Amino acid sequence: MATFVDRYPEEAAVVRATFVVAFVSLGIGAFFGLIQALHRTGYVRILDSVDYYTILTGHGVLLALVFTIFFLLGLFTWAVARSLERPLPDIRLTWAWFGLTTTGATLVAVAILAGLIPSLGVSADVLYTFYAPLQAHPLFYAGLTMFIVGTWMAGADWFLAYRAWRADNPDDRIPLQTFMVLTTMLMWYLSTIGVAVSAVFFLLPWSFGIVETVNPLLTRTLFWFFGHPVVYFWLMPAYLLWYTVLPKLAGGRLFSDPLARVVFVLFLLLSTPVGIHHQYLDPGISEGFKFIAMTNTMFLLLPSLLTAFTVVASMEHGARQRGGEGYFKWLGALPWRDPAFTGMALAGLMFAAGGFSGMINAGMNINYLIHNTLWVPGHFHMTVGTAVALTMMAGSYWLVPQLTGKRLYSRPIGLLQVVLWFVGMVFMSNAMHRAGLAGVPRRTAEPQYQSFDFSTALGSVGELQAQIAFGGFLLFVSVVLFLFNILLSSFETPMESPVDDSLPAPLSGAEGSPLVLDDLRLWTGIAIVLVILAYTLPLGSIVTDAGLFGDSPGFPVLIDAVAMLKEVVA
Amino acid sequence: MEIHAYEKFWLAAALLLIVGLIATVSYGAVGAGIEMIGDEGGTVDPEALDDHPKFGDPGVYESGEDEYDVYVVAEQFAFRPGTSDPIEVPANSTVTFHVTSADVIHGFEVVGTNANTMAIPGQVATFTVEVDGPRDYGILCNEYCGSAHHAMEGTMEVVPEDEYDGPEGGD
């Protein structure tokens, strides 16, 4: 039985390349994460607090943008080729988008890391959100733009493959994995308009000095126009794996194909008109717009809640096929020794917890309680940091053998790795949530302030710091084990069938679902209308307030920090 | 389309949950009277704050009986007032904050309370709170604003009414 690499050797080469980029950034980003966890809790400080933000920017960009999106690029390429059962239309196009995204990501990384060497005069310590009027080096915005254009080309590549398939199969339903890829990319095209406009029309000319000023609220709103949908862009690869691969790993079949399609359509419709919920505490946007964004956001819970049912039911189906009985006893019949299964299952469990803290974030007025506190990173380390990242790592244990034709180096190390990630994240994110409730802010280098102390309802701040540092340490060890396992796998000898890569048909197949679900034009149209409804008035009022280009000059992040500090202390 | 009865039931429960969440927040807005930061504060020219009637001399202003306006300028890496002079208001009063930024985006968070807002250059964040008994609060910037962001902090002192010696009207 030949696996993916034998059937599609050229596609497998591209997917391997994207995974290499993803895993290299995972390693660097995780190392930065360790530095931060130890620095901001005061345990080990190897650099100055002013350089903390360079590391923080690197951690956010390398993990949240580079690792996740490069993994997505590889996963989607794999999914399109295998589910359409045909190679991509032109492999040169595929390598072209790989080259463009990699170049863009490299430029961004260079701009950020150059901040550690002041003599270069380049800095991009603007964090992952790059809020103007903090101003990064133009290289940062240029690299970001290239990266995004590269992802657009990747989407075009997959749409072309779909078009070629459609010509040969005029009456078939879109294969489920391809359906997921296409709806995700449509959502991505719609939402990246925000960041592209922000970077190309405002930030890039402004960083070059072509325009003098910027409207900070406008670029911030455009960032969140993209900044919330991007979290679904991270999440959809995990959902693709949970829906199409996890049931198989559990020994069962997907419970319902039609509901999977409904869920992805809902994400296409609702992901974008919600970004203002990141701006509940922004002046200049009236309460009514915030309420509309909240309503949309709350309804966006629906596809995730439906997913929870469908995915758990698919696992239960596997457990019962493996002899599981009883109301809950079947849980013991799941293949817990398989790291790919266990990693995804633990990721799903963590996502259930992250769903709760997300509801608090999404609640309009309760947002005062936790806005910009450590609660927020606590939340997204459960979601993107575990639901997505752990699913990607676990999925790699099943995917990489298909791409190399070599078996995994060690299953027990893989199992230990995913469990360590779960335990490390329990410590770190639980403590972050609690610290957030005590008012400890996110994005700060120091554990304590001079003029007041944080007080916690339960336990002490010191305990929370210790848990964050300990959790961060376990997470780093987990990443090292993962990279080590994958690296050693690449030295195994090729074998005939390194992994069981067949995917069983769903219990309830696509044939029973209404055809309208596959009408991508219709859903795109509705999604555009919803975005126009949610954003026209707020954007209009922001532009009326301060004009397109505003009146804020730039504040480059490359400043003499020591002089600044002296000024503050004096 | 075939949907299992349990899944239909869960769909209904999920919708109920969503409606319940929205209803709770609506209760908070209408019943408990919690307002969001909105666009009432208007705009200012961030480069001409010194010419502004209030932000030119930021501080506490009395606006009525037991009612005070506090104008705060957030800038790299201090609050005026707040950092070098504490914001001082009497106990059991109604305080309206007007917060803006002179340079980049900052946060203004009264630690351990629900008083929390963004300070965006060009925009004025206006919000009213009721303060009760005497107590000292910490204030911090909760949005990254540059290399010394972690040093940007201040205090607010709620003093007993009889010890309060009137608004300072700037610093």
Added chain:
Amino acid sequence: MSIETTREHPERGDDPDDRPPGYVVGSGPDDVERELSHDEFDPIGTLGIILVYFVILAVMWAFMYFVEFLGRGITVVG
């Protein structure tokens, strides 16, 4: 990982190439004892788990909103 080492397990000493292909990951389907079709399967355990989750969400939301949030001092009222 003391659990892994306290007990001898024949699998550990084996030549890895003796393992059946597909064992390493994706082994779940190897153990399937019976096939359950759509009509034979009611996800009753899933329903139980998801209802427990629902209750946890509802109770924690109420606690966070009415105790943690509304119970705190200095709330924005205008």
Added chain:
Amino acid sequence: MKLTRAGVLILVAFSVPVAIELRTVFGLFGIDLPLAAVGVFEVILVAAILVAYAITAEPETATGP
């Protein structure tokens, strides 16, 4: 039902949040447990899991995939 070594590992992992949140539950009833209580409780949970494993584990010759 037999408990596999992998199952033990998962149960130990799952016991960590249970132990941490136990303190929260007591906190709600006004009982402030010291941090050490979390450690003690975790040790008890792990011991219970190991006992369950010792009782239910199959003879050592069983390989079971």
